Amino acid sequence: xxxxxxxxxxxxxxxxxxxxxxxxxxxxxxxxxxxxxxxxxxxxxxxxxxxxxxxxxxxxxxxxxxxxxxxxxxxxxxxxxxxxxxxxxxxxxxxxxxxxxxxxxxxxxxxxxxxxxxxxxxxxxxxxxxxxxxxxxxxxxxxxxxxxxxxxxxxxxxxxxxxxxxxxxxxxxxxxxxxxxxxxxxxxxxxxxxxxxxxxxxxxxxxxxxxxxxxxxxxxxxxxxxxxxxxxxxxxxxxxxxxxxxxxxxxxxxxxxxxxxxxxxxxxxxxxxxxxxxxxxxxxxxxxxxxxxxxxxxxxxxxxxxxxxxxxxxxxxxxxxxxxxxxxxxxxxxxxxxxxxxxxxxxx
Amino acid sequence: xxxxxxxxxxxxxxxxxxxxxxxxxxxxxxxxxxxxxxxxxxxxxxxxxxxxxxxxxxxxxxxxxxxxxxxxxxxxxxxxxxxxxxxxxxxxxxxxxxxxxxxxxxxxxxxxxxxxxxxxxxxxxxxxxxxxxxxxxxxxxxxxxxxxxxxxxxxxxxxxxxxxxxxxxxxxxxxxxxxxxxxxxxxxxxxxxxxxxxxxxxxxxxxxxxxxxxxxxxxxxxxxxxxxxxxxxxxxxxxxxxxxxxxxxxxxxxxxxxxxxxxxxxxxxxxxxxxxxxxxxxxxxxxxxxxxxxxxxxxxxxxxxxxxxxxxxxxxxxxxxxxxxxxxxxxxxxxxxxxxxxxxxxxxxxxxxxxxxxxxxxxxxxxxxxxxxxxxxxxxxxxxxxxxxxxxxxxxxxxxxxxxxxxxxxx
Numbered sequence: 213x214x215x216x217x218x219x220x221x222x223x224x225x226x227x228x229x230x231x232x233x234x235x236x237x238x239x240x241x242x243x244x245x246x247x248x249x250x251x252x253x254x255x256x257x258x259x260x261x262x263x264x265x266x267x268x269x270x271x272x273x274x275x276x277x278x279x280x281x282x283x284x285x286x287x288x289x290x291x292x293x294x295x296x297x298x299x300x301x302x303x304x305x306x307x308x309x310x311x312x313x314x315x316x317x318x319x320x321x322x323x324x325x326x327x328x329x330x331x332x333x334x335x336x337x338x339x340x341x342x343x344x345x346x347x348x349x350x351x352x353x354x355x356x357x358x359x360x361x362x363x364x365x366x367x368x369x370x371x372x373x374x375x376x377x378x379x380x381x382x383x384x385x386x387x388x389x390x391x392x393x394x395x396x397x398x399x400x401x402x403x404x405x406x407x408x409x410x411x412x413x414x415x416x417x418x419x420x421x422x423x424x425x426x427x428x429x430x431x432x433x434x435x436x437x438x439x440x441x442x443x444x445x446x447x448x449x450x451x452x453x454x455x456x457x458x459x460x461x462x463x464x465x466x467x468x469x470x471x472x473x474x475x476x477x478x479x480x481x482x483x484x485x486x487x488x489x490x491x492x493x494x495x496x497x498x499x500x501x502x503x504x505x506x507x508x509x510x511x512x513x514x515x516x517x518x519x520x521x522x523x524x525x526x527x528x529x530x531x532x533x534x535x536x537x538x539x540x541x542x543x544x545x546x547x548x549x550x551x552x553x554x555x556x557x558x559x560x
Numbered sequence: 561x562x563x564x565x566x567x568x569x570x571x572x573x574x575x576x577x578x579x580x581x582x583x584x585x586x587x588x589x590x591x592x593x594x595x596x597x598x599x600x601x602x603x604x605x606x607x608x609x610x611x612x613x614x615x616x617x618x619x620x621x622x623x624x625x626x627x628x629x630x631x632x633x634x635x636x637x638x639x640x641x642x643x644x645x646x647x648x649x650x651x652x653x654x655x656x657x658x659x660x661x662x663x664x665x666x667x668x669x670x671x672x673x674x675x676x677x678x679x680x681x682x683x684x685x686x687x688x689x690x691x692x693x694x695x696x697x698x699x700x701x702x703x704x705x706x707x708x709x710x711x712x713x714x715x716x717x718x719x720x721x722x723x724x725x726x727x728x729x730x731x732x733x734x735x736x737x738x739x740x741x742x743x744x745x746x747x748x749x750x751x752x753x754x755x756x757x758x759x760x761x762x763x764x765x766x767x768x769x770x771x772x773x774x775x776x777x778x779x780x781x782x783x784x785x786x787x788x789x790x791x792x793x794x795x796x797x798x799x800x801x802x803x804x805x806x807x808x809x810x811x812x813x814x815x816x817x818x819x820x821x822x823x824x825x826x827x828x829x830x831x832x833x834x835x836x837x838x839x840x841x842x843x844x845x846x847x848x849x850x851x852x853x854x855x856x857x858x859x860x861x862x863x864x865x866x867x868x869x870x871x872x873x874x875x876x877x878x879x880x881x882x883x884x885x886x887x888x889x890x891x892x893x894x895x896x897x898x899x900x901x902x903x904x905x906x907x908x909x910x911x912x913x914x915x916x917x918x919x920x921x922x923x924x925x926x927x928x929x930x931x932x933x934x935x936x937x938x939x940x941x942x943x944x945x946x947x948x949x950x951x952x953x954x955x956x957x958x959x960x961x962x963x964x965x966x967x968x969x970x971x
Contacts, residue, residue, distance in 0.1 A: 249969035250657040252927075254769075259925050260683040261648070262692050262860055262899045263916050264909075268679050274768045275926050276970055278658035286658030289969060300963060332948065332956065334938070399805070400735070400795050401814060415735075420796035422945075505745045505800050508941035522628040523746045523934040524964050525653065 237538070243531035244297050251287040252276035297532035301516075303333045335533075338511040339540070341426065345512070346494040346544065349433040350487055356434060357441025357486070358479075362471075364442075365449045376446065383439040391503035394432050425509040429500045437493065441486045448482045449475075484552040488545060495541050513537050583882045588615030591876050593863075594630055595645035597622040600694055600823060600861070600896040604645075607883040618879060634659040634866045642871035643880055646690060647861050648923040649930050654864065655684055656927040661865040663688040666877045674881035680899050682862055692862035693884040694823070694896040697920060698756065699856060699911040701810055701828065702817040704841040706731055714843045718757070718786055718855065721817075721846045725793035728816045738793040739815035742944060744802035747937025750787075750944070753819070754936055757783035759921055760848040760855035765932040766961075771970045775932060776958040783848065784940060784950040791944055799941055811836060819845060819856075825908035826894050842911035844918055854915045857923040860899070928970060935960035 257275040260268050278286035299305065310329040331337040364375045382390060397404050398418040408416045418424045452475065460470050476483075498514040501507065507515065514537060521530040593608065595601045605620035612618045621641075623629070627650060633639040634654055646654065654660055667676055667688055682690035700721075702714065710728060715721040721738070728737035741749040754775075755765065763779030766772065791798055795809070807824045809815045811834040827833060828840040844854040863880045865873050882888075889898045897909045905913065923929070935957045943953035965971040 247967055249967065252656055252969060254771075257685050258683075260681070261858075261922050261925070262679040262682075262695060263858065264695050264897060264899070264913055265905075266677070266679050266901050269922060271922065271925070273926070276656050276771070276928070278656060280658065306959070332942070332952075400797050400801070400809070401812065417796035419800035420798075502745055505743050505802070507745075507747070507938075508799055508945045508947070519746060519938070522625070523748070523937070524931075524967075525631050526964065526967050529967065 240531040240534050243528055244535050245292060245294060246290055247293045247297065247528050248288060248290045251279040251289050253279055293528075297528050298535065301520075301529055301532040301536060302335050306333055307336065334511070334516060335513070335536070338513050338516045341510045342495055342497065342512045342514075342540070344426070345430055345433060345497050346491055348430050349437060349494050350490050352430075352434045353437040353441050353490060354483060354486060356438040358445050358476075360438065360442040361445040361449055362475075364446060376443070379442055380439045382436050383443075387436060387499040388503065390436060391432065391500045394428070394500070395503050398428060419504065419506065422509040425504065425506045429497075429504065429506070429510055432500050433494065433497065437490055440490070444482050444486055445479055448479045452478055480555070481552070484548065484555075488548055488552075491544050491548065492541055495544060496537065513540060583611040583879075585611050585613075585616060585875070585878055585882070587872075587875055588613075589872055589875055590617040591619070591643070591871055591879050592641050593618075593620045593643045593645075593876070593879070594626055594633070594641040595620060595622055596626045596647075597624050598823065599827075601645055603892055603895055604693070604883040604888070607885075607888050608879050611879050611882055630654075634868065637868065638870045639866045639868045640870060641866070642869040642873070642876040643863050643865050645861060646864050647696075648857075648859050648925055649933065651682070651690055651862075651864065652925050652927045653930050654866075655689055659866055659868070660689045661867050661869070661873055663691065663865065663877070666874065667691075669874075670877065670881060674878070675886055676881070677899075677901055679901075680862075680884070682860070690862040690864045691880060691884065692860040692899050694861045694898055695912065696821055696823050696859045696861060696897065697856050697912045697915050698752075698819050698821050699845050699854070699915055700817065700843045701820050701825070702841050702843070703734075703810075703813075703836065703839055705839050706734070706816045707841075714841070715846045717850055718790075718846045718848055722789060722793070724817070725790075729793070731816060733813060734816045735814045736793060736795050736809075737816050738790060739801075739806040739809045739818040740790065740794065740798075741801065741803035741806050741820075742787075742791065742794070742798040742941075743800045743805065746934070747939075747941055748933065749802055749937075750799070750941060751933045751937035753787060754780075754783055754940055755923070755933065756819075756845065756855045756857060757786055757848055759857060759924075760845075760853055762849065762852075765924060766926070766928040768926065768928075771928050771965060773932060773935075773958040773961045775936065776954040780954050781950055784943060784954060786848070787940070788944060788950065799944060810840065822909065822912040823896055825911070826906075842908065844911055844915040844920070853919040853921065856915050856920045858912075858916055858920050859923055927968070928965065931964045931968060931970070932957075932961050935964060 253276065254274045255277045256272060257277060258270055258272045260270050262268050281287050307330060310332065311326055331340055360379055364372060364379065367375065396402055399405070405416055408414065418428055456474050457470060460474050465473065496514045497512045498518065501510060501512050501515045502518070507519070513533060517530050517533040517537065520526050520533060595605060602622060605622055608620055609618050626644065630641070630644050633641050664687065667681065670676060680692050681688045682692050700714070706728065707714070710731065712724045712727060715724050725737035728734070731737070740753055742753065743749065758765070758775055758780055761779040761783050763777055763783065764774045767774045795801065803820060803824070806818050807820055807827060810818045810820070811828060813835055825842055829837050831837050845856040847853060848855050865876055869876065884900070886900055886902045889900045889903055893904055894906050894908065897903070897912050938960060939957040940953045942948050942956070943950045962971060
């Protein structure tokens with residue numbers, strides 16, 4: 213192919229990648245290097261507010277007010293701060309300091325106390341649960357997805373269409389909506405709590421404890437993502453040639469051995485792809501954390517980005533958190549990519 | 561302040577408005593307004609949409625995530641929203657950044673036509689920055705029947721409240737004695753409960769002269785420890801329940817008393833959602849110290865117009881004034897504690913009025929307060945969950961406050 217033709221073919225995708233991936237990426241790197249605010253000065257200000265029945269209340273106090281430039285617009289201050297936003301976001305100083313001194317009240321062994329100190333800092337607490345979520349849901353969603361695919365593949369053809377559709381439902385529902393549905397199931401006097409009470413097990417408080425809240429979020433994550441593994445592995449099963457399976461049976465392989473030595477190796481490239489995509493998704497877990505309003509028990513790096521933007525109104529620190537998310541995803545993907553690359557070379 | 565109410569908001573927003581009557585605006589154009597989502601604001605949104613004609617488009621977006629959208633919109637070179645509903649706390653940062661349009665000229669121009677009353681005007685110095693329409697405060701809600709049954713009196717201090725809670729533990733018709741909003745995303749509501757107790761205990765959020773945090777004090781510690789003691793009488797899920805959940809707990813007879821917003825009082829007597837009609841009494845919040853002010857702050861809700869609006873300020877102002885007109889107040893007298901003078905106080909307003917008479921302070925209208933509020937929300941849950949001591953939580957919050965205030969150029 214001529215170079216010109218080649219360039220003409222790839223140009224649209226390169227352009228789209230630049231606009232949708234490279235520009236925003238450069239944007240957040242840029243934003244994370246700065247800090248900005250409206251310049252204010254403390255002035256004495258009288259504020260008048262209504263109470264009721266035509267009354268008002270006046271309150272005079274020192275209050276920060278914007279400094280105006282010659283044309284009457286508030287002065288914005290942009291300062292280059294370098295890596296300070298990243299340092300503040302990860303709180304490395306505080307981490308080192310906390311590990312140095314240790315809280316007086318903390319009990320238990322050294323490791324336990326170090327863990328308590330680290331998870332008292334927003335970023336490290338968020339990272340802890342993000343990693344926990346990623347490492348538990350990835351193998352679990354693959355296992356559940358494979359199980360579902362094998363099960364659906366073994367029923368009669370007439371039922372398969374309906375089953376595939378039913379299995380895909382969790383993936384079709386918007387995450388925020390399905391998170392809400394799950395959350396409502398576990399509140400006080402909700403379906404599940406009432407049921408356990410009626411059955412004589414007493415009232416369960418799923419959202420009152422770190423272990424149960426985290427378990428709920430992780431189970432939700434598996435339920436939500438397994439259909440994705442299912443649909444791809446199910447498609448993969450359709451391409452499975454019958455001959456090796458039949459010869460394995462002739463050789464006396466039982467069902468487990470056929471799965472282990474014939475089916476799974478056939479699906480291995482698909483499993484790698486699913487794992488890659490799911491790790492990227494899992495590291496960005498956000499909706500269940502927001503909906504369960506559980507940030508005391510389980511937070512995530514993506515949730516922190518949102519929190520800093522929404523509640524601290526600090527776009528620069530939020531950019532630093534997004535940057536950390538990207539770095540985290542890349543670090544997690546490297547081993548998987550290296551593994552699959554090696555395998556491919558072996559095959560060649 | 562919760563995302564899950566967005567669903568309900570979305571469902572209501574697409575419901576056909578009953579608007580047909582024209583509100584006297586003959587101009588053509590478009591007005592976009594962003595507001596929080598609760599009953600009164602929804603009512604006002606419907607009133608605004610009455611102004612819609614063939615050539616005049618009105619779009620009111622009701623969402624509990626209004627804060628995020630407003631901050632981005634008002635900071636941009638041009639805001640897609642021509643107006644927004646704000647309250648004591650949310651106006652402060654916008655005002656301190658100089659993003660609000662000065663409304664003095666518009667008020668002068670339309671004072672007669674729209675019967676604008678002085679008490680509706682929120683003033684920062686000489687500037688009128690917002691038009692307020694309703695007042696609100698959190699106060700005490702209690703089951704009159706259960707209080708009578710157990711021979712209890714309305715608590716005047718939080719110690720009394722704890723004693724009442726202890727007595728109500730024996731009551732079998734409710735699951736827990738007490739409810740308060742300790743949940744909600746971002747910790748905003750739990751921090752608000754803390755602010756109520758802190759101010760009533762003689763503490764303050766920050767030092768106005770230096771902007772240094774001041775909640776990490778003996779008064780703050782007592783306030784937070786009181787919240788810890790209260791949580792023993794609340795649902796173990798309390799850290800996941802926001803004010804609408806607490807309202808439901810009271811309506812469904814799951815709790816015997818609660819601290820809730822005054823604007824939720826009439827919902828207690830709505831037979832379509834409440835099982836305790838005419839059984840709930842209202843009183844000012846208990847005090848933290850004997851004889852002190854009730855532990856609550858006084859709020860107003862109002863509309864602002866940003867400087868960078870992409871629409872027409874005059875037109876937006878008239879739409880806002882139509883929605884907050886004396887007619888709307890008269891037609892919906894029970895829906896809120898309206899600020900207009902033609903409002904006739906109902907039994908749902910007495911507790912708020914009594915709180916103000918008993919010297920409940922307005923919520924501090926300084927930008928530092930909002931930053932402190934956010935830092936507290938992010939940290940005091942750790943104490944309530946039993947992860948760390950109250951002192952440690954407050955120290956963490958103070959460190960977060962310093963960091964955020966530095967970034968905002970206040971420290």
